[in-house]
Amino acid sequence: MKSFQRGHEWLAGAETIASPMDLEGINEAVEYGGRIREEFSLQKGEIFLNHGSFGAVPKCVQQVQRRYLDEMERHPDDWYRRNAYTYWQESQKAAADFMHCEQEDLVFVENTTAGVHTFEMEIQFPIFSEDEICEKYEDFFQSNPNTKIAIIDAITSPSAVVMPLKRLVDLCHRYGVMAVVDGAHAVGTLPVNLTELGADVFTGSFHKWLFTPRGCGMLYVKQEHHTWVRPLVTSWFHGLSLDKQFFLVATADQTPFTTAKYAFEFYQRIGGMDKIIGYASSLATEAHEYILKKLQAEPLQIPQSMESPTMRVIRLPDLPQYPCTREGSIAFHTDMRNKYNIQCAIELIQGHLHLRISTQVYNTMEEYKRLADCLLEVIQTSRKP
Ligand SMILES: Cc1ncc(COP(=O)(O)O)c(C=O)c1O
Structure with a gap:
C-alpha cells in the first residue's frame, strides 16, 4: 500500500465543468412513440422491444459522455487527480436526490451484479398474492x-x-436479517424512497431505465454499515470515506458515472416518472392483452399488483424447433432478430419458453401488433404437418 496516494492531495476540484448537453427540442412536448425515437441511435427498421436487458442511451447523453472522454484524454492526470471527483459528486448528488437518500450513502458501481449474492429463494408460479411471497420468506x-x-x-x-419490497425489508428486520435489495429494474420504473424503505443495502442499474451510459449502477449503503462495506477491489483510497473508496476503484472509466446527472436531466425533461411510466405501463397492458388474445396464450400467473410497469411475460406454446432449453431460447431470440428484425427477450421459466416484452417511450402499439403477427406465423408454420 506504500505507493498508493492517500487522497488528501488529490481531488482538488475541477476547474472547468463540461458543457451541458444539447437539449434543444427535448422537453415534455416531445412526442412519445414518434419524434422521440430520433433521440436514440436505435437502428432504423428494427423493432426494439427489449429495453429491459441493456437499456438504450439517448444521443444527447452519449454526446455528454464523449465530451467527458475527450476531457479525460486531453489531460489524464487532471481528470483522475482533480476534475473527475467533482463531476462524480455532482452525479452522486443528482442520484441521491432521485432515490431520496443522503448523498454520502450512495455511490456508483458498474452494475447491479457488483452486489452480493448470499441466498436465493426459489419462487414458483402461479403466485396468487403478495402474502404468499411474504409467507415463503417468513x-x-x-x-x-x-x-x-x-x-x-x-x-x-x-x-x-414486482416484489412486496417494503413488507419483505420489514420482515427481514423482524428476524434480525440484513436486507439487501437488488433493484436492477426498479430504479426509474418504481417510485423508490430509500430513506423510507429502510433497506440496509440497495443496488440498481441506472443504465436500464434511467438512460445513463452502460456500466452505471448504484449502491446505497445505510450509514451504520459504512465502516465495513468496501469496493470489491481494494485500491487507492482504501480506508477513506465510502464515497472516495468507490470513486476510484483503480484506473477505470468513470464517464458513465459523471454523465449520469445528464441522463437524469433527460429523464426529467421528457416528463419524469409519472409521464414516462404512465405511457410505458398503459402500452404494456394494451400490448400484453393484444398478444395474449392473438396467440391464445397464457399470461404468467401473478396478481395485477405484482406486474412490472414496463415489462410483461407470456408463456409461448412448446414448439418442436425450439426446445425448452437455454439453447432453444437463444435460437428463438436469434430467429426473431434475423427473420423479423424484432428484439424481444425469450426466457426459460419453469421448463417452458416465455416471451418478455419491454415498453419504453420510443415504442408504439404497432410494434407489438407486428410482434404478435410474427409470433403467430412462427407458431402456425411450426404446427404444419
Ligand atoms: C433482478 C436483476 N438483477 C440483476 C440484473 C443484472 O443487471 P446488470 O447487468 O446491470 O448488473 C438484472 C438484469 O436484468 C436483473 O433483472
Whole structure:
C-alpha cells in the first residue's frame, strides 16, 4: 500500500465543468412513440422491444459522455487527480436526490451484479398474492434461524414480477436479517424512497431505465454499515470515506458515472416518472392483452399488483424447433432478430419458453401488433404437418 496516494492531495476540484448537453427540442412536448425515437441511435427498421436487458442511451447523453472522454484524454492526470471527483459528486448528488437518500450513502458501481449474492429463494408460479411471497420468506427465516443476509429482487429478472419490497425489508428486520435489495429494474420504473424503505443495502442499474451510459449502477449503503462495506477491489483510497473508496476503484472509466446527472436531466425533461411510466405501463397492458388474445396464450400467473410497469411475460406454446432449453431460447431470440428484425427477450421459466416484452417511450402499439403477427406465423408454420 506504500505507493498508493492517500487522497488528501488529490481531488482538488475541477476547474472547468463540461458543457451541458444539447437539449434543444427535448422537453415534455416531445412526442412519445414518434419524434422521440430520433433521440436514440436505435437502428432504423428494427423493432426494439427489449429495453429491459441493456437499456438504450439517448444521443444527447452519449454526446455528454464523449465530451467527458475527450476531457479525460486531453489531460489524464487532471481528470483522475482533480476534475473527475467533482463531476462524480455532482452525479452522486443528482442520484441521491432521485432515490431520496443522503448523498454520502450512495455511490456508483458498474452494475447491479457488483452486489452480493448470499441466498436465493426459489419462487414458483402461479403466485396468487403478495402474502404468499411474504409467507415463503417468513417460513425460510423460521427454518433457517442463522440467516444473516437476504437478497430481495425488487423486480425479478426473466419473470418481471414486482416484489412486496417494503413488507419483505420489514420482515427481514423482524428476524434480525440484513436486507439487501437488488433493484436492477426498479430504479426509474418504481417510485423508490430509500430513506423510507429502510433497506440496509440497495443496488440498481441506472443504465436500464434511467438512460445513463452502460456500466452505471448504484449502491446505497445505510450509514451504520459504512465502516465495513468496501469496493470489491481494494485500491487507492482504501480506508477513506465510502464515497472516495468507490470513486476510484483503480484506473477505470468513470464517464458513465459523471454523465449520469445528464441522463437524469433527460429523464426529467421528457416528463419524469409519472409521464414516462404512465405511457410505458398503459402500452404494456394494451400490448400484453393484444398478444395474449392473438396467440391464445397464457399470461404468467401473478396478481395485477405484482406486474412490472414496463415489462410483461407470456408463456409461448412448446414448439418442436425450439426446445425448452437455454439453447432453444437463444435460437428463438436469434430467429426473431434475423427473420423479423424484432428484439424481444425469450426466457426459460419453469421448463417452458416465455416471451418478455419491454415498453419504453420510443415504442408504439404497432410494434407489438407486428410482434404478435410474427409470433403467430412462427407458431402456425411450426404446427404444419
Ligand atoms: C433482478 C436483476 N438483477 C440483476 C440484473 C443484472 O443487471 P446488470 O447487468 O446491470 O448488473 C438484472 C438484469 O436484468 C436483473 O433483472
